[in-house]
Amino acid sequence: MSTAKDRAPGPAGSGLNDDIGEEKRLALYRSQVRLRDAEQRAFDLFLQNLVKGTSHLSLGQEAIAAGFAEAMVKGDLSFCTYRGHAHTLARGVPVEKVLGELMQKDNGLMRGKGGSMHLTSEKHGVMGSYAIIGAHLPIACGAAWRAQYRGDKDVSVCFFGDGTTNIGAFHEALNFAAVWKLPVVFVCENNLYMEYTPIKDVIPIPQPAADRASAYGLERILIDGNDADIVYRTAQKAFARARAGEGPSLIECLTYRHSGHSRADPAKYRPEGELEEWKKHDPVKLYRERLKQFGVSDAQIAEIDASVRKEVDDATEACKAAPSPPLDIITTDVYADGGWAWRN
Amino acid sequence: MAEISYRDAVTRGIAQEMARDPDVVFLGEDVAKPGGCFKATVGLYEQFGGVRVRDTPISEQAILGAAMGAAMTGLKPIAEIMFSDFIAVCFDYIANEFPKARYMSNGQTKCPLVVRTANGAGSRFGAQHSQSVENWCMMIPGLKVVAPSSPIDVVGLMAAAVRDPDPVIFFEHKSLYNSKGEVPDGEILDTLGTAKILRPGKDCTIVALALMVPRALEAAERLRIDHGIDCEVIDVRSLVPLDTKTILASVAKTHRLFTVEENPRLCGWGAEIVSIVADEAFYDLDGPPVRITTPHIPLPAADIMEDVVLPTPQRIMETIRRSLGS
Known part of the structure; x- marks a missing residue:
């Protein structure tokens, strides 16, 4: 876990001008509130039967997405999982584009061709959301290899859950990245459960990612994933290492998802009281309190909350009004010529 | 015009494309310093150096995943899977990742890469090193699949595959590596999709x-x-x-x-x-x-x-x- 020093927000009344600074702290807060509101809205829309297919929410895990995204610069690349709404939104993708895809409307990020598990927005650096566990770790290595080959300074950041650490591609990618010293940062969001089974039941070590780092010659990094400041600082350090050509990092972030695995899961496998205990360490609540400690006024916080709520409300209305995608795109973009022809 | 082997045609095809385009890179198990398990890539490491021609761990998923990530972000990788039977251990990339990225992203994601692999029987290697598995790939929308039978086609189709904007699975036949054929001097570029x-x-x-x-x-x-x-x-x-x-x-x-x-x-x-x-x-x-x-x-x-x-x-x-x- 993080040290007490990492956790401390700084002496009360010291202002926001520490290494993170006021502007970035407000951005971290806004981002977390935005992820929370957008995903809560997705859940509400699901209950109204307006979100179709599946959806995997990150409610309670917002500090990781926000902390890493705020530490990234333009050109850095995100590789997400099917639980990727938050990581996609955190890179600046409009809420309307994400909700539109979840609602399978023509205004969706991929016009309904990908669905909630495959959110992609290359212009925002979101290089895809991958629904086969572990598949994107080697892919992130490849993007990082390109950066190394060309001397580009961007970092590839690859997010995955605790369950991924038991699949072969995880180990292949970690070894490959370490041997080739690639500028890639692997981020394990350990929310304690794979799907329904606790991760601790299926590993012979306490920490699924951190306790395996030494096998690849990497530092053991285990942090409080619900504290956006700690996440942000850890990300910055890993990115600096990657950009300096010193190779990959593996970061395990402890967190907890407030919702079930997917929309179909009421999460009844959790012991009584566990969720309530973690909600005391809710990242959004924690960060709101911290801003107040730093002297940010209630009015300023309310203004951020209101502007985020407006974006989510406007996006919801736009998505409800948007048409379904036209059927003529069913056969587009199978091949690079834009079509689907496999014969003459 | 010279008579060369199918094996040497593989090297020639890759070398032609690497010399033409600095974005073409080549990775696989034992492909660089050792020159390939079938000696089909001898000399590429010496000609193009260890930055462009790289030996990998025995990690087929890492090889194909890395090729994809590089292709998505601007390179034109050629990845070798030593025996085509091994496609089974990295089939996720062939079946789920390469061919669906463009479609699922509504045209945002590109995947211009070549997977070359030694296919087919005749070497008495048994059931896991001798199969013809081109049909494993043919059935997947989004892939292109070629399998040349002569040295000149190896060179020309390799060039076409490398320059193609889609993922191409390139099946070389193990029992043809020693076969020979006339190949003209100079650049050769063939066309995919032509019998x-x-x-x-x-x-x-x-x-x-x-x-x-x-x-x-x-x-x-x-x-x-x-x-x-x-x-x-x-x-x-x-x-x-x-x-x-x-x-x-x-x-x-x-x-x-x-x-x-x-x-x-x-x-x-x-x-x-x-x-x-x-x-x-x-x-x-x-x-x-x-x-x-x-x-x-x-x-x-x-x-x-x-x-x-x-x-x-x-x-x-x-x-x-x-x-x-x-």
């Missing part, structure tokens, strides 16, 4: 791929000499895109169709061709289309058994002779 009529004929059409091409040609020659049967032999070369025009035009002329496939019987590429001909050229046919394949069994290792199960010139010849009633 070649290697021998014109009027009595029947034989459609073959890779190692089955020289065997079909040998059978055709013996059918001419021994039985006066004039076979047209088509090298399919590219399963996706598939040059159905050339095949349908040939069947319209000869009125009989035979496919010669090294893959086991079920769901082989010949079944798709027969189906297309049945759908679209049924009334051109004077008799049933006939598939000549390896039986639906794992491949045995022993030479006398392996030799019996693959379609041989003798089996091709007898099947056609019987079917044509001569």
Whole structure:
């Protein structure tokens, strides 16, 4: 876990001008509130039967997405999982584009061709959301290899859950990245459960990612994933290492998802009281309190909350009004010529 | 013009493209310093250096995943999977990742890469190092699939595959590495999706791929000499895109169709061709289309058994002779 020093927000009344600074702290807060509101809205829309297919929410895990995204610069690349709404939104993708895809409307990020598990927005650096566990770790290595080959300074950041650490591609990618010293940062969001089974039941070590780092010659990094400041600082350090050509990092972030695995899961496998205990360490609540400690006024916080709520409300209305995608795109973009022809 | 081996044609094709385009990089197990398990990439490491030609760990998922990530972000990787049988351990990339990224992202994501792999029997390696698995790839929308049978086609189709904006699976045949053929000097660039009529004929059409091409040609020659049967032999070369025009035009002329496939019987590429001909050229046919394949069994290792199960010139010849009633 993080040290007490990492956790401390700084002496009360010291202002926001520490290494993170006021502007970035407000951005971290806004981002977390935005992820929370957008995903809560997705859940509400699901209950109204307006979100179709599946959806995997990150409610309670917002500090990781926000902390890493705020530490990234333009050109850095995100590789997400099917639980990727938050990581996609955190890179600046409009809420309307994400909700539109979840609602399978023509205004969706991929016009309904990908669905909630495959959110992609290359212009925002979101290089895809991958629904086969572990598949994107080697892919992130490849993007990082390109950066190394060309001397580009961007970092590839690859997010995955605790369950991924038991699949072969995880180990292949970690070894490959370490041997080739690639500028890639692997981020394990350990929310304690794979799907329904606790991760601790299926590993012979306490920490699924951190306790395996030494096998690849990497530092053991285990942090409080619900504290956006700690996440942000850890990300910055890993990115600096990657950009300096010193190779990959593996970061395990402890967190907890407030919702079930997917929309179909009421999460009844959790012991009584566990969720309530973690909600005391809710990242959004924690960060709101911290801003107040730093002297940010209630009015300023309310203004951020209101502007985020407006974006989510406007996006919801736009998505409800948007048409379904036209059927003529069913056969587009199978091949690079834009079509689907496999014969003459 | 010089006579070179199929093996050396692989090196030549890759070298031609690497010299042309600095974005072309090459990775795989034992491909760089050792020059490849089949010595098909000897000299590339020396010519282009260790930054562009890289040995990897034995990690097929990492190889294909890394190729994809590099392709998505601007490089044109060539990745080797040492034996095509090993596609099974990294099939996620072939089946789920390469071919679906563009579609799922509504055209945002590109994946211009080549996976080259040693396919096919004849080396007495047994059931896990001898298979013909081109049909594993042919069935997946979004991939392109080629399998050349001659040195000149290796060079030209390799160039076409590297320059193609889609993921291409490039099947080299292990038993053809030692075969030789004339290859002109200078740059060679072929076209994916084009079959070649290697021998014109009027009595029947034989459609073959890779190692089955020289065997079909040998059978055709013996059918001419021994039985006066004039076979047209088509090298399919590219399963996706598939040059159905050339095949349908040939069947319209000869009125009989035979496919010669090294893959086991079920769901082989010949079944798709027969189906297309049945759908679209049924009334051109004077008799049933006939598939000549390896039986639906794992491949045995022993030479006398392996030799019996693959379609041989003798089996091709007898099947056609019987079917044509001569």
